[in-house]
Amino acid sequence: MAHRLEVRDFRSSVQTKEGPKEILKGVNFKASSDEIHVLMGPNGSGKSTLAYSLMNHPDYSTSGSVKMDGKEMELMTPDERAKEGLFLGMQYPVEIPGVPLINFLRTSLKALKGKAPALRSWPAILKGYMERLKIDPQFAYRNVNEGFSGGEKKRAEILQLEVLKPKFAILDEIDSGLDVDALKIVSEGICRSHEEGCGIILITHYARILKYVKPDFVHLFYKGRIALSGGRDLAYKIEEDGYDGILSSIL
Amino acid sequence: MKGYDALSEPEGIISFDPGAFKDLRKSEEWKYDPIEKVEEFLKPFQPSLCASVRLDGREAEEGKAGKLLSPKDKVEAQAFSTLRRRFRIEIPEGDSRIEVENNGEKDSLMLSLEIRAGQESNVLLTFEGSGKGIYFLDVEAEEESKAYLTVLCRGEGEKFVYDSTRIASGARVKRNLLCMGGKFTRYSSRAFFSGPHAEAEMNGIYFIHGDGFAETRVRVAHAFPDCKSRVSYRGALLGGMARSAWVGESIIGKNGKGSDSYELNKNFVLTPGAKSFSEPQLEIKNGDILAAGHSSSVGYFDPNQIFYLRSRGIGEEEAKEMIVSGFFEELLSQMGSSEAKGEFEQFCKRIGGFNGSQA
Numbered sequence: 001m002a003h004r005l006e007v008r009d010f011r012s013s014v015q016t017k018e019g020p021k022e023i024l025k026g027v028n029f030k031a032s033s034d035e036i037h038v039l040m041g042p043n044g045s046g047k048s049t050l051a052y053s054l055m056n057h058p059d060y061s062t063s064g065s066v067k068m069d070g071k072e073m074e075l076m077t078p079d080e081r082a083k084e085g086l087f088l089g090m091q092y093p094v095e096i097p098g099v100p101l102i103n104f105l106r107t108s109l110k111a112l113k114g115k116a117p118a119l120r121s122w123p124a125i126l127k128g129y130m131e132r133l134k135i136d137p138q139f140a141y142r143n144v145n146e147g148f149s150g151g152e153k154k155r156a157e158i159l160q161l162e163v164l165k166p167k168f169a170i171l172d173e174i175d176s177g178l179d180v181d182a183l184k185i186v187s188e189g190i191c192r193s194h195e196e197g198c199g200i201i202l203i204t205h206y207a208r209i210l211k212y213v214k215p216d217f218v219h220l221f222y223k224g225r226i227a228l229s230g231g232r233d234l235a236y237k238i239e240e241d242g243y244d245g246i247l248s249s250i251l
Numbered sequence: 252m253k254g255y256d257a258l259s260e261p262e263g264i265i266s267f268d269p270g271a272f273k274d275l276r277k278s279e280e281w282k283y284d285p286i287e288k289v290e291e292f293l294k295p296f297q298p299s300l301c302a303s304v305r306l307d308g309r310e311a312e313e314g315k316a317g318k319l320l321s322p323k324d325k326v327e328a329q330a331f332s333t334l335r336r337r338f339r340i341e342i343p344e345g346d347s348r349i350e351v352e353n354n355g356e357k358d359s360l361m362l363s364l365e366i367r368a369g370q371e372s373n374v375l376l377t378f379e380g381s382g383k384g385i386y387f388l389d390v391e392a393e394e395e396s397k398a399y400l401t402v403l404c405r406g407e408g409e410k411f412v413y414d415s416t417r418i419a420s421g422a423r424v425k426r427n428l429l430c431m432g433g434k435f436t437r438y439s440s441r442a443f444f445s446g447p448h449a450e451a452e453m454n455g456i457y458f459i460h461g462d463g464f465a466e467t468r469v470r471v472a473h474a475f476p477d478c479k480s481r482v483s484y485r486g487a488l489l490g491g492m493a494r495s496a497w498v499g500e501s502i503i504g505k506n507g508k509g510s511d512s513y514e515l516n517k518n519f520v521l522t523p524g525a526k527s528f529s530e531p532q533l534e535i536k537n538g539d540i541l542a543a544g545h546s547s548s549v550g551y552f553d554p555n556q557i558f559y560l561r562s563r564g565i566g567e568e569e570a571k572e573m574i575v576s577g578f579f580e581e582l583l584s585q586m587g588s589s590e591a592k593g594e595f596e597q598f599c600k601r602i603g604g605f606n607g608s609q610a
Binding site for chain 2: 057082088094
């Protein structure tokens with residue numbers, strides 16, 4: 001059975017020197033886990049704010065409703081939201097010094113599923129996931145994101161997506177900074193997760209990833225809300241006409 | 252003394268006469284210390300002789316020893332003037348364990364550890380117990396020896412340790428220090444090379460909780476050519492009244508050509524209100540060195556690190572534990588001492604979590 005993510009009148013503010021500044025001004029959308037949604041929009045339109053606010057990053061104050069399968073998550077902490085099945089693939093994943101990736105992912109699995117994978121079999125299981133993403137298995141013993149290149153960090157985010165198997169993944173510019181080969185590998189990982197039942201909300205600036213990840217819906221994000229929604233064609237139209245071209249015709 | 256150099260001595264007053272020193276409260280070297288906690292050490296005292304010293308489980312024998320560098324403060328000079336017990340321990344090849352334990356009245360003693368030329372030794376030294384004490388530790392690593400010394404400061408008793416290490420030509424000393432908990436610990440290390448091509452690696456971890464205080468001072472003097480020193484200390488403070496101070500001095504003398512020196516201190520303040528002072532100092536007296544540098548930081552939890560872990564389902568408390576453990580793991584793995592690692596893990600279990608809101 002497909003899962004449902006429903007966002008209604010979702011607002012988010014960030015604290016500035018001049019006081020709170022509202023970035024998201026009432027976002028509404030519904031997604032099913034058997035769908036791929038793509039969110040595009042000019043710089044500063046609030047796409048990343050939406051991604052981080054949906055996961056309840058402490059920099060943002062939010063209001064509105066975020067429901068997973070009808071269950072309200074608005075008051076939940078980030079770890080509680082993760083346990084409900086929400087995942088955020090970050091544009092700039094932070095480094096966690098001294099914490100090897102293999103230990104971190106085992107702890108995370110234990111937190112999410114209530115049971116850690118068996119110590120003995122875990123390295124081989126993780127190695128299998130890493131090989132699919134063409135990540136050197138030795139990276140499992142490196143500290144989380146430490147010394148990873150930009151592309152390696154993105155692959156490591158997809159590795160986590162595949163290992164943790166959430167209901168919905170919000171992927172914030174997961175394609176930026178990737179070379180053509182890495183883009184294909186990352187895209188394959190996203191598609192595998194989707195085939196296993198994970199709903200995808202992909203934030204991107206470029207239509208090139210859509211060669212591999214085929215969206216069901218494309219949303220144009222502008223000034224803190226969804227200004228236009230459409231099918232795959234909208235992404236190509238944006239690429240062709242630019243945001244200004246499209247926005248001038250609808251605003 | 253062979254290889255002696257004025258560089259090995261700290262600047263300021265150096266004397267065996269306690270009267271030569273001014274009031275600690277006015278001394279630059281004691282500016283971080285809560286002197287009210289150790290007022291009783293400011294007056295001369297007769298050692299209680301309560302502390303036991305065991306070498307590999309057997310009572311160690313007292314003997315004539317002592318190549319202590321001249322005292323540089325009143326507490327040290329006073330304790331030295333009334334010192335009654337000195338233990339001279341010839342460290343055997345391989346592993347050995349020295350335990351100093353005091354659960355009685357205030358005591359003082361001196362340990363001299365000798366590592367013979369060409370020898371390779373791995374020593375675990377523990378200071379423990381609820382009793383207060385002033386301990387002098389003198390380490391002599393002879394030519395071409397290799398000494399791995401792990402020092403664990405445990406127990407609630409207030410402690411002063413004055414540690415001086417001489418490293419002869421071609422010798423290598425790796426000293427790991429762990430000061431875990433305790434009300435008051437002041438650990439002063441002085442390492443100096445008494446010949447060329449020698450190496451010193453001085454690592455330290457301190458973890459202060461409640462209203463505890465720990466000050467670690469480390470001074471490395473390069474008075475001979477082509478010597479290498481690495482100083483790396485990390486500390487964490489849990490509890491709004493916890494205090495720490497770290498003072499690192501690296502001094503490269505006129506004869507220290509080809510010296511390679513680096514000192515690093517990182518501090519993690521886990522609770523608002525806790526205070527950590529870090530003071531790296533570097534003095535270079537010749538222009539023909541290989542490298543010299545230092546780095547120091549005092550920081551809090553990074554909210555983005557906590558968020559990252561929490562976004563993967565890990566609860567706030569556990570996320571903080573992972574971050575703190577990771578912070579120390581980098582140095583623990585560098586120490587390569589299973590005892591140091593075990594000590595750290597035991598301590599973490601005892602305090603039961605690193606929640607920054609804990610008082």
